[in-house]
Amino acid sequence: MTDIEAAIREAFEHTEYDLGDVGINRQQVRIPVLQEGADPEALRAIVDEAVGEDGVVGLTVTTETIGGDDAVGTVVTFQYRP
Numbered sequence: 001m002t003d004i005e006a007a008i009r010e011a012f013e014h015t016e017y018d019l020g021d022v023g024i025n026r027q028q029v030r031i032p033v034l035q036e037g038a039d040p041e042a043l044r045a046i047v048d049e050a051v052g053e054d055g056v057v058g059l060t061v062t063t064e065t066i067g068g069d070d071a072v073g074t075v076v077t078f079q080y081r082p
Helices: 003-013 040-051
Strands: 023-025 028-033 056-065 072-080
Touching: 003 028, 003 040, 040 056, 040 072
Parallel strands: none
Antiparallel strands: 023 028, 028 072, 056 072
8 A cells, every 4th residue: 555545545434435446557547435425525625634635736536436347436537645
């Protein structure tokens, strides 16, 4: 587990949101949130807390299927700037 992934998981640990498998490819981060319709502003605040506002570039929140099945959830993606 990378430091960024650990920081994200720790930030989400005490929230109402459950995470799927956090994916990091180079500096692109993908966070699947298992709850459909999660509050985008709350998710942004959690990510900003975990990574720092200066480390987050181009954060988007979308709704899509998660895990290759019919489960729909919310996905947060952003570029991480170390």
